[in-house]
Amino acid sequence: MMRSLWTAASGMVAQQANIDVVSNNLANVNTTGFKKSRSDFEDLMYQTIRQSGTATGADTQLPTGIQLGSGVRQVATQKIYTQGPTQSTGNDLDMTIEGDGFFQITMSDGTINYTRDGAFKRDEQGRIVNSEGYPLEPAITIPEGSSNIAISSDGRVSAKLAGQTASQELGQIQLVKFVNPAGLDSAGHNLLKETAASGTPVASDPGVDGTGTIMQKYLEMSNVQVVEEMVNMIVAQRAYEINSKAITTSDTMLEQAANLKR
Template sequence: MMNSLMIAKTGMTAQQTQLDVISNNLANVSTNGFKRSNAVFEDLMYQNLRQVGANAAEQAELPTGLQVGLGVRTVATSRQFTQGSLQQSGNALDLAVNGAGFFQVEMPDGTTAYTRDGSFQLDAQGRMVTSSGFPLSAGITLPPETTSITVSSSGVVSAKLPGTTQPQQVGVLELANFINAPGLEPLGQNLFRESVASGNPITGTPGTQGMGTVMQGYTEASNVNVVQELVSMIQTQRAYEMNSKAIQTSDQMLQRLSQL
Protein backbone atom coordinates (compact mmCIF):
# COMPACT_ATOMS: atom_id res chain seq x y z
CA MET A 1 0.00 0.00 0.00
CA MET A 2 1.23 3.47 -0.79
CA ASN A 3 2.75 5.28 2.20
CA SER A 4 0.95 8.45 1.18
CA LEU A 5 -2.36 7.02 2.39
CA MET A 6 -1.12 6.54 5.96
CA ILE A 7 0.90 9.76 5.90
CA ALA A 8 -2.15 11.78 4.89
CA LYS A 9 -4.17 9.93 7.52
CA THR A 10 -1.77 11.11 10.25
CA GLY A 11 -2.10 14.65 8.90
CA MET A 12 -5.90 14.51 9.09
CA THR A 13 -5.75 13.11 12.64
CA ALA A 14 -3.39 15.89 13.70
CA GLN A 15 -5.62 18.58 12.24
CA GLN A 16 -8.65 17.06 13.96
CA THR A 17 -6.81 17.43 17.27
CA GLN A 18 -5.91 21.01 16.40
CA LEU A 19 -9.56 21.78 15.70
CA ASP A 20 -10.55 20.23 19.04
CA VAL A 21 -8.10 22.56 20.83
CA ILE A 22 -9.35 25.61 18.91
CA SER A 23 -12.97 24.69 19.66
CA ASN A 24 -12.16 24.43 23.37
CA ASN A 25 -10.52 27.86 23.27
CA LEU A 26 -13.55 29.42 21.60
CA ALA A 27 -15.95 27.65 23.97
CA ASN A 28 -14.14 29.26 26.92
CA VAL A 29 -13.85 32.75 25.48
CA SER A 30 -16.05 34.06 28.32
CA THR A 31 -14.56 31.89 31.09
CA ASN A 32 -12.88 33.90 33.85
CA GLY A 33 -9.13 33.30 34.03
CA PHE A 34 -9.11 30.79 31.14
CA LYS A 35 -5.77 30.33 29.36
CA ARG A 36 -5.75 29.35 25.70
CA SER A 37 -3.92 26.29 24.39
CA ASN A 38 -2.45 25.31 21.07
CA ALA A 39 -1.52 21.89 19.74
CA VAL A 40 2.17 21.04 19.25
CA PHE A 41 3.20 18.65 16.47
CA GLU A 42 6.32 16.73 15.50
CA ASP A 43 7.23 14.70 12.44
CA LEU A 44 7.39 10.91 12.66
CA MET A 45 10.33 8.62 11.88
CA TYR A 46 11.89 8.56 8.42
CA GLN A 47 12.61 5.74 6.02
CA ASN A 48 16.30 6.13 5.20
CA LEU A 49 16.47 4.86 1.63
CA ARG A 50 19.82 6.49 0.82
CA GLN A 51 22.23 7.44 3.56
CA VAL A 52 23.59 10.95 3.34
CA GLY A 53 27.40 10.99 3.16
CA ALA A 54 27.59 7.39 1.93
CA ASN A 55 30.23 6.46 -0.65
CA ALA A 56 28.80 6.82 -4.14
CA ALA A 57 32.11 5.92 -5.79
CA GLU A 58 35.79 5.94 -4.95
CA GLN A 59 36.59 9.21 -3.16
CA ALA A 60 33.02 10.43 -3.74
CA GLU A 61 30.34 10.90 -1.10
CA LEU A 62 26.66 11.59 -1.48
CA PRO A 63 25.94 15.27 -0.70
CA THR A 64 22.33 14.49 0.13
CA GLY A 65 20.40 11.41 1.12
CA LEU A 66 16.97 9.97 0.46
CA GLN A 67 14.71 10.04 3.48
CA VAL A 68 10.94 9.65 3.25
CA GLY A 69 8.91 10.87 6.23
CA LEU A 70 6.01 8.88 7.61
CA GLY A 71 3.75 11.68 8.78
CA VAL A 72 3.02 13.76 11.86
CA ARG A 73 1.71 13.32 15.38
CA THR A 74 0.44 15.55 18.18
CA VAL A 75 2.83 15.54 21.14
CA ALA A 76 1.48 18.25 23.45
CA THR A 77 -0.96 21.04 24.05
CA SER A 78 0.92 24.13 25.13
CA ARG A 79 -1.02 26.49 27.42
CA GLN A 80 -0.26 30.21 27.26
CA PHE A 81 -0.43 31.99 30.60
CA THR A 82 -0.45 35.53 29.27
CA GLN A 83 -2.75 37.72 31.32
CA GLY A 84 -6.30 38.35 30.16
CA SER A 85 -7.87 41.78 30.32
CA LEU A 86 -9.10 42.99 33.70
CA GLN A 87 -12.79 43.86 33.74
CA GLN A 88 -14.42 45.91 36.48
CA SER A 89 -17.36 44.12 38.06
CA GLY A 90 -18.15 46.25 41.11
CA ASN A 91 -18.52 43.11 43.23
CA ALA A 92 -16.45 43.31 46.43
CA LEU A 93 -15.80 39.56 46.36
CA ASP A 94 -14.39 39.62 42.82
CA LEU A 95 -10.59 39.60 42.87
CA ALA A 96 -8.07 39.62 40.02
CA VAL A 97 -4.32 39.08 40.02
CA ASN A 98 -2.57 41.86 38.13
CA GLY A 99 0.63 40.06 37.21
CA ALA A 100 1.99 36.61 38.02
CA GLY A 101 0.49 34.26 40.57
CA PHE A 102 -2.46 32.01 41.37
CA PHE A 103 -5.06 31.95 44.12
CA GLN A 104 -4.72 28.84 46.30
CA VAL A 105 -7.80 26.68 46.76
CA GLU A 106 -8.31 23.83 49.23
CA MET A 107 -9.75 20.69 47.65
CA PRO A 108 -11.99 18.15 49.47
CA ASP A 109 -9.11 15.63 49.66
CA GLY A 110 -6.89 18.16 51.43
CA THR A 111 -4.68 18.96 48.45
CA THR A 112 -4.20 22.45 47.05
CA ALA A 113 -5.37 23.56 43.62
CA TYR A 114 -4.58 26.83 41.88
CA THR A 115 -6.74 29.22 39.89
CA ARG A 116 -6.71 32.59 38.16
CA ASP A 117 -10.48 32.88 38.53
CA GLY A 118 -11.09 35.25 41.43
CA SER A 119 -14.88 35.46 41.25
CA PHE A 120 -15.38 34.33 44.84
CA GLN A 121 -18.57 33.98 46.86
CA LEU A 122 -19.56 33.28 50.48
CA ASP A 123 -20.84 29.93 51.66
CA ALA A 124 -23.21 29.28 54.59
CA GLN A 125 -20.30 29.48 57.03
CA GLY A 126 -19.10 32.85 55.71
CA ARG A 127 -16.02 31.38 54.01
CA MET A 128 -14.73 32.79 50.74
CA VAL A 129 -15.18 30.01 48.18
CA THR A 130 -14.94 29.52 44.43
CA SER A 131 -18.03 29.19 42.24
CA SER A 132 -17.75 25.42 42.77
CA GLY A 133 -17.73 25.81 46.56
CA PHE A 134 -14.02 25.16 47.22
CA PRO A 135 -12.64 27.42 50.00
CA LEU A 136 -9.48 29.46 49.79
CA SER A 137 -6.48 27.81 51.43
CA ALA A 138 -6.05 30.91 53.59
CA GLY A 139 -9.31 29.95 55.34
CA ILE A 140 -10.78 33.45 55.21
CA THR A 141 -14.14 33.58 57.01
CA LEU A 142 -16.22 36.74 57.31
CA PRO A 143 -18.29 37.41 60.46
CA PRO A 144 -22.05 37.12 59.89
CA GLU A 145 -22.59 40.81 60.74
CA THR A 146 -20.10 42.06 58.13
CA THR A 147 -21.40 45.11 56.30
CA SER A 148 -18.55 45.53 53.81
CA ILE A 149 -15.30 43.86 52.84
CA THR A 150 -12.02 45.40 51.70
CA VAL A 151 -9.10 43.60 50.07
CA SER A 152 -5.85 45.51 49.73
CA SER A 153 -3.42 45.13 46.83
CA SER A 154 -1.16 43.13 49.17
CA GLY A 155 -3.93 40.64 49.94
CA VAL A 156 -5.04 41.84 53.38
CA VAL A 157 -8.76 41.08 53.82
CA SER A 158 -10.66 43.36 56.22
CA ALA A 159 -14.32 43.37 57.25
CA LYS A 160 -16.37 46.33 58.43
CA LEU A 161 -18.59 45.47 61.38
CA PRO A 162 -21.57 47.42 62.76
CA GLY A 163 -20.70 49.87 65.55
CA THR A 164 -17.00 50.04 64.64
CA THR A 165 -15.07 52.72 62.84
CA GLN A 166 -12.03 50.68 61.85
CA PRO A 167 -12.24 47.57 59.61
CA GLN A 168 -11.21 44.32 61.27
CA GLN A 169 -8.56 42.18 59.57
CA VAL A 170 -9.90 38.66 58.96
CA GLY A 171 -7.12 37.14 56.87
CA VAL A 172 -4.33 37.54 54.35
CA LEU A 173 -4.29 36.10 50.85
CA GLU A 174 -1.08 34.49 49.63
CA LEU A 175 -0.40 33.85 45.96
CA ALA A 176 1.51 30.95 44.45
CA ASN A 177 3.69 30.92 41.37
CA PHE A 178 5.55 28.24 39.41
CA ILE A 179 8.80 28.10 37.47
CA ASN A 180 6.99 26.35 34.62
CA ALA A 181 3.32 27.35 34.77
CA PRO A 182 2.47 25.63 31.43
CA GLY A 183 3.42 22.38 33.16
CA LEU A 184 0.44 22.64 35.53
CA GLU A 185 -2.19 19.92 35.17
CA PRO A 186 -5.66 21.30 34.34
CA LEU A 187 -8.45 19.85 36.47
CA GLY A 188 -11.44 21.68 35.02
CA GLN A 189 -13.58 24.10 37.04
CA ASN A 190 -10.89 26.76 36.35
CA LEU A 191 -8.44 24.86 38.56
CA PHE A 192 -4.89 23.59 38.08
CA ARG A 193 -2.75 21.16 40.05
CA GLU A 194 1.02 21.11 40.42
CA SER A 195 2.95 18.42 38.60
CA VAL A 196 6.52 17.25 38.24
CA ALA A 197 6.84 19.49 35.18
CA SER A 198 5.54 22.63 36.88
CA GLY A 199 7.82 22.35 39.89
CA ASN A 200 6.90 23.14 43.47
CA PRO A 201 4.78 26.22 44.20
CA ILE A 202 6.52 29.41 45.28
CA THR A 203 4.22 31.24 47.67
CA GLY A 204 4.39 34.85 48.76
CA THR A 205 2.54 38.03 49.59
CA PRO A 206 1.00 39.80 46.59
CA GLY A 207 3.34 42.50 45.30
CA THR A 208 6.50 40.76 46.55
CA GLN A 209 8.86 38.08 45.17
CA GLY A 210 7.66 38.71 41.63
CA MET A 211 4.01 38.14 42.52
CA GLY A 212 1.28 40.30 41.03
CA THR A 213 -0.99 42.50 43.08
CA VAL A 214 -4.62 41.85 43.99
CA MET A 215 -7.30 44.10 42.52
CA GLN A 216 -10.68 44.11 44.25
CA GLY A 217 -13.83 44.54 42.18
CA TYR A 218 -12.21 43.15 39.02
CA THR A 219 -12.22 39.81 37.22
CA GLU A 220 -9.65 38.50 34.75
CA ALA A 221 -11.15 37.65 31.38
CA SER A 222 -10.02 34.80 29.14
CA ASN A 223 -6.87 35.46 27.10
CA VAL A 224 -8.48 33.92 24.01
CA ASN A 225 -8.29 36.17 20.93
CA VAL A 226 -11.34 35.29 18.82
CA VAL A 227 -9.85 36.65 15.58
CA GLN A 228 -6.67 34.66 16.07
CA GLU A 229 -8.65 31.48 16.76
CA LEU A 230 -10.81 31.95 13.67
CA VAL A 231 -7.71 32.42 11.50
CA SER A 232 -6.21 29.26 13.02
CA MET A 233 -9.48 27.45 12.33
CA ILE A 234 -9.34 28.39 8.64
CA GLN A 235 -5.71 27.23 8.41
CA THR A 236 -6.65 23.95 10.09
CA GLN A 237 -9.55 23.43 7.73
CA ARG A 238 -7.35 24.01 4.67
CA ALA A 239 -4.66 21.64 5.98
CA TYR A 240 -7.30 18.97 6.62
CA GLU A 241 -8.68 19.42 3.08
CA MET A 242 -5.18 19.11 1.56
CA ASN A 243 -4.51 15.86 3.43
CA SER A 244 -7.91 14.58 2.34
CA LYS A 245 -7.02 15.48 -1.24
CA ALA A 246 -3.76 13.52 -0.90
CA ILE A 247 -5.78 10.42 0.07
CA GLN A 248 -8.08 10.89 -2.93
CA THR A 249 -5.10 11.28 -5.26
CA SER A 250 -3.41 8.16 -3.85
CA ASP A 251 -6.64 6.22 -4.34
CA GLN A 252 -6.90 7.37 -7.96
CA MET A 253 -3.28 6.30 -8.58
CA LEU A 254 -3.99 2.86 -7.11
CA GLN A 255 -7.05 2.53 -9.31
CA ARG A 256 -4.91 3.38 -12.33
CA LEU A 257 -2.40 0.68 -11.36
CA SER A 258 -5.13 -1.93 -11.04
CA GLN A 259 -6.26 -1.16 -14.60
CA LEU A 260 -2.86 -1.92 -16.12
Protein backbone atom coordinates in the same frame (compact mmCIF):
# COMPACT_ATOMS: atom_id res chain seq x y z
CA MET B 1 1.54 5.08 -2.76
CA MET B 2 0.45 2.99 0.22
CA ARG B 3 2.83 5.08 2.33
CA SER B 4 1.17 8.28 1.15
CA LEU B 5 -2.25 7.01 2.29
CA TRP B 6 -1.05 6.49 5.86
CA THR B 7 0.97 9.70 5.86
CA ALA B 8 -1.98 11.80 4.73
CA ALA B 9 -4.24 9.98 7.20
CA SER B 10 -1.94 10.99 10.06
CA GLY B 11 -2.25 14.59 8.87
CA MET B 12 -6.04 14.37 9.01
CA VAL B 13 -5.95 12.94 12.53
CA ALA B 14 -3.55 15.70 13.65
CA GLN B 15 -5.74 18.46 12.20
CA GLN B 16 -8.82 16.97 13.85
CA ALA B 17 -6.98 17.19 17.19
CA ASN B 18 -6.02 20.77 16.31
CA ILE B 19 -9.68 21.65 15.69
CA ASP B 20 -10.58 20.08 19.06
CA VAL B 21 -8.16 22.45 20.81
CA VAL B 22 -9.37 25.50 18.88
CA SER B 23 -13.00 24.59 19.60
CA ASN B 24 -12.30 24.38 23.33
CA ASN B 25 -10.61 27.78 23.21
CA LEU B 26 -13.62 29.33 21.49
CA ALA B 27 -16.06 27.61 23.85
CA ASN B 28 -14.28 29.26 26.80
CA VAL B 29 -14.01 32.76 25.35
CA ASN B 30 -16.12 34.10 28.25
CA THR B 31 -14.72 31.83 31.00
CA THR B 32 -13.16 33.84 33.83
CA GLY B 33 -9.41 33.31 34.13
CA PHE B 34 -9.32 30.81 31.22
CA LYS B 35 -6.00 30.38 29.41
CA LYS B 36 -5.99 29.34 25.77
CA SER B 37 -4.23 26.17 24.61
CA ARG B 38 -2.01 25.55 21.59
CA SER B 39 -1.39 22.28 19.75
CA ASP B 40 2.23 21.28 19.20
CA PHE B 41 3.06 18.76 16.45
CA GLU B 42 6.10 16.71 15.47
CA ASP B 43 7.01 14.70 12.41
CA LEU B 44 7.17 10.90 12.65
CA MET B 45 9.87 8.39 11.76
CA TYR B 46 11.75 8.55 8.47
CA GLN B 47 12.87 5.70 6.24
CA THR B 48 16.34 6.36 4.94
CA ILE B 49 16.71 5.13 1.36
CA ARG B 50 20.11 6.73 0.74
CA GLN B 51 22.23 8.10 3.57
CA SER B 52 23.72 11.55 3.19
CA GLY B 53 27.52 11.46 3.04
CA THR B 54 27.69 7.96 1.58
CA ALA B 55 30.84 7.53 -0.54
CA THR B 56 30.17 7.34 -4.29
CA GLY B 57 33.79 7.16 -5.36
CA ALA B 58 37.33 7.48 -4.10
CA ASP B 59 37.00 11.21 -3.48
CA THR B 60 33.23 11.84 -3.72
CA GLN B 61 30.21 11.42 -1.49
CA LEU B 62 26.46 12.07 -1.63
CA PRO B 63 25.72 15.68 -0.70
CA THR B 64 22.13 14.75 0.15
CA GLY B 65 20.31 11.52 0.77
CA ILE B 66 16.78 10.21 0.40
CA GLN B 67 14.47 10.09 3.40
CA LEU B 68 10.74 9.39 3.25
CA GLY B 69 8.63 10.62 6.16
CA SER B 70 5.66 8.80 7.66
CA GLY B 71 3.50 11.69 8.78
CA VAL B 72 2.77 13.81 11.82
CA ARG B 73 1.32 13.53 15.31
CA GLN B 74 0.12 15.83 18.07
CA VAL B 75 2.80 15.80 20.76
CA ALA B 76 1.47 18.34 23.27
CA THR B 77 -1.21 20.86 24.11
CA GLN B 78 0.34 23.83 25.87
CA LYS B 79 -1.54 26.46 27.85
CA ILE B 80 -0.50 30.04 27.12
CA TYR B 81 -0.40 32.04 30.36
CA THR B 82 -0.56 35.55 28.99
CA GLN B 83 -2.54 38.07 31.02
CA GLY B 84 -6.22 38.29 30.05
CA PRO B 85 -8.14 41.57 29.90
CA THR B 86 -9.66 42.84 33.14
CA GLN B 87 -13.31 43.70 33.64
CA SER B 88 -14.73 45.92 36.37
CA THR B 89 -17.54 44.25 38.32
CA GLY B 90 -18.05 46.33 41.46
CA ASN B 91 -18.26 43.11 43.52
CA ASP B 92 -16.23 43.33 46.74
CA LEU B 93 -14.95 39.73 46.51
CA ASP B 94 -14.00 39.74 42.82
CA MET B 95 -10.22 39.77 42.41
CA THR B 96 -7.76 39.90 39.55
CA ILE B 97 -4.10 38.87 39.77
CA GLU B 98 -1.83 41.27 37.92
CA GLY B 99 1.15 38.98 37.46
CA ASP B 100 2.04 35.29 37.30
CA GLY B 101 0.50 34.03 40.55
CA PHE B 102 -2.38 31.67 41.28
CA PHE B 103 -5.01 31.54 44.02
CA GLN B 104 -5.00 28.44 46.22
CA ILE B 105 -8.22 26.45 46.67
CA THR B 106 -8.72 23.73 49.32
CA MET B 107 -10.60 20.75 47.91
CA SER B 108 -12.94 18.46 49.86
CA ASP B 109 -10.18 15.82 50.21
CA GLY B 110 -7.78 18.37 51.71
CA THR B 111 -5.58 18.76 48.62
CA ILE B 112 -4.78 22.15 47.13
CA ASN B 113 -5.73 23.14 43.60
CA TYR B 114 -4.90 26.40 41.86
CA THR B 115 -6.82 28.93 39.79
CA ARG B 116 -6.71 32.31 38.08
CA ASP B 117 -10.47 32.67 38.50
CA GLY B 118 -11.01 35.39 41.11
CA ALA B 119 -14.83 35.28 41.22
CA PHE B 120 -15.15 34.57 44.94
CA LYS B 121 -18.22 34.53 47.21
CA ARG B 122 -19.10 33.95 50.86
CA ASP B 123 -20.60 30.65 52.02
CA GLU B 124 -23.01 30.11 54.94
CA GLN B 125 -20.08 30.25 57.37
CA GLY B 126 -18.78 33.53 55.96
CA ARG B 127 -15.72 31.89 54.37
CA ILE B 128 -14.39 33.19 51.06
CA VAL B 129 -15.07 30.39 48.54
CA ASN B 130 -14.99 29.88 44.77
CA SER B 131 -18.06 29.27 42.60
CA GLU B 132 -18.02 25.55 43.47
CA GLY B 133 -18.02 26.29 47.21
CA TYR B 134 -14.38 25.34 47.88
CA PRO B 135 -12.62 27.73 50.30
CA LEU B 136 -9.70 29.98 49.53
CA GLU B 137 -6.41 28.90 51.14
CA PRO B 138 -5.42 30.27 53.66
CA ALA B 139 -9.02 30.33 54.88
CA ILE B 140 -10.49 33.78 55.49
CA THR B 141 -13.87 34.28 57.18
CA ILE B 142 -15.88 37.49 56.94
CA PRO B 143 -18.31 37.68 59.89
CA GLU B 144 -22.00 38.28 59.33
CA GLY B 145 -22.96 41.94 59.30
CA SER B 146 -19.55 43.12 58.09
CA SER B 147 -19.38 46.09 55.75
CA ASN B 148 -16.79 48.02 53.72
CA ILE B 149 -14.89 44.88 52.70
CA ALA B 150 -11.50 45.93 51.35
CA ILE B 151 -8.74 43.85 49.75
CA SER B 152 -5.41 45.61 49.33
CA SER B 153 -3.00 45.02 46.46
CA ASP B 154 -0.78 42.98 48.80
CA GLY B 155 -3.66 40.69 49.78
CA ARG B 156 -4.75 42.03 53.19
CA VAL B 157 -8.50 41.55 53.73
CA SER B 158 -10.25 43.95 56.10
CA ALA B 159 -13.80 45.00 56.92
CA LYS B 160 -15.89 46.93 59.40
CA LEU B 161 -17.48 44.46 61.79
CA ALA B 162 -21.00 44.91 63.09
CA GLY B 163 -21.09 47.59 65.81
CA GLN B 164 -17.57 48.89 65.08
CA THR B 165 -16.46 52.07 63.36
CA ALA B 166 -12.90 51.10 62.44
CA SER B 167 -11.92 48.44 59.92
CA GLN B 168 -10.35 45.25 61.21
CA GLU B 169 -7.93 43.02 59.32
CA LEU B 170 -9.45 39.56 58.80
CA GLY B 171 -6.73 37.69 56.97
CA GLN B 172 -3.96 37.61 54.40
CA ILE B 173 -4.37 36.17 50.90
CA GLN B 174 -1.34 34.26 49.61
CA LEU B 175 -0.52 33.55 45.98
CA VAL B 176 1.69 30.83 44.52
CA LYS B 177 3.79 30.63 41.39
CA PHE B 178 5.35 27.74 39.48
CA VAL B 179 8.59 27.34 37.57
CA ASN B 180 6.63 25.84 34.66
CA PRO B 181 2.93 26.76 34.84
CA ALA B 182 2.39 25.16 31.42
CA GLY B 183 3.03 21.82 33.17
CA LEU B 184 -0.07 22.17 35.38
CA ASP B 185 -2.93 19.74 34.73
CA SER B 186 -6.37 21.19 34.02
CA ALA B 187 -8.92 19.65 36.38
CA GLY B 188 -12.04 21.42 35.11
CA HIS B 189 -14.10 23.92 37.13
CA ASN B 190 -11.37 26.54 36.41
CA LEU B 191 -8.94 24.57 38.60
CA LEU B 192 -5.39 23.36 37.99
CA LYS B 193 -3.35 20.62 39.63
CA GLU B 194 0.34 20.47 40.43
CA THR B 195 2.41 17.91 38.49
CA ALA B 196 6.04 16.83 38.42
CA ALA B 197 6.46 18.95 35.28
CA SER B 198 5.07 22.14 36.84
CA GLY B 199 7.43 22.06 39.81
CA THR B 200 6.39 22.67 43.39
CA PRO B 201 4.38 25.81 44.23
CA VAL B 202 6.17 28.71 45.89
CA ALA B 203 3.79 30.66 48.14
CA SER B 204 4.20 34.32 49.07
CA ASP B 205 2.19 37.44 49.75
CA PRO B 206 0.98 39.29 46.64
CA GLY B 207 3.63 41.62 45.26
CA VAL B 208 6.50 39.45 46.56
CA ASP B 209 8.74 37.20 44.44
CA GLY B 210 6.92 38.02 41.21
CA THR B 211 3.57 36.48 42.13
CA GLY B 212 1.74 39.65 41.15
CA THR B 213 -0.60 42.01 42.95
CA ILE B 214 -4.36 41.86 43.52
CA MET B 215 -6.99 44.24 42.11
CA GLN B 216 -10.27 44.20 44.01
CA LYS B 217 -13.62 44.50 42.16
CA TYR B 218 -12.10 43.31 38.88
CA LEU B 219 -12.06 39.93 37.11
CA GLU B 220 -9.51 38.58 34.67
CA MET B 221 -11.32 37.40 31.55
CA SER B 222 -10.24 34.71 29.09
CA ASN B 223 -7.11 35.45 27.04
CA VAL B 224 -8.68 33.82 23.95
CA GLN B 225 -8.64 36.09 20.88
CA VAL B 226 -11.63 35.12 18.73
CA VAL B 227 -10.13 36.39 15.46
CA GLU B 228 -6.89 34.49 16.08
CA GLU B 229 -8.79 31.28 16.83
CA MET B 230 -10.93 31.69 13.71
CA VAL B 231 -7.77 32.00 11.61
CA ASN B 232 -6.36 28.88 13.29
CA MET B 233 -9.61 27.07 12.52
CA ILE B 234 -9.46 28.02 8.84
CA VAL B 235 -5.81 26.90 8.58
CA ALA B 236 -6.62 23.56 10.26
CA GLN B 237 -9.66 23.06 8.00
CA ARG B 238 -7.65 23.70 4.83
CA ALA B 239 -4.84 21.41 6.00
CA TYR B 240 -7.43 18.69 6.67
CA GLU B 241 -8.88 19.15 3.17
CA ILE B 242 -5.41 19.03 1.57
CA ASN B 243 -4.57 15.78 3.37
CA SER B 244 -7.90 14.26 2.33
CA LYS B 245 -7.11 15.32 -1.25
CA ALA B 246 -3.74 13.54 -0.98
CA ILE B 247 -5.57 10.35 0.03
CA THR B 248 -7.93 10.71 -2.94
CA THR B 249 -5.00 11.28 -5.29
CA SER B 250 -3.10 8.25 -3.95
CA ASP B 251 -6.23 6.13 -4.30
CA THR B 252 -6.65 7.22 -7.93
CA MET B 253 -3.02 6.37 -8.69
CA LEU B 254 -3.42 2.94 -7.08
CA GLU B 255 -6.56 2.37 -9.12
CA GLN B 256 -4.74 3.23 -12.33
CA ALA B 257 -1.84 0.92 -11.42
CA ALA B 258 -4.27 -1.90 -10.63
CA ASN B 259 -5.98 -1.47 -14.02
CA LEU B 260 -2.77 -1.69 -16.07
CA LYS B 261 -2.87 -4.31 -18.81
CA ARG B 262 -0.10 -5.86 -20.80
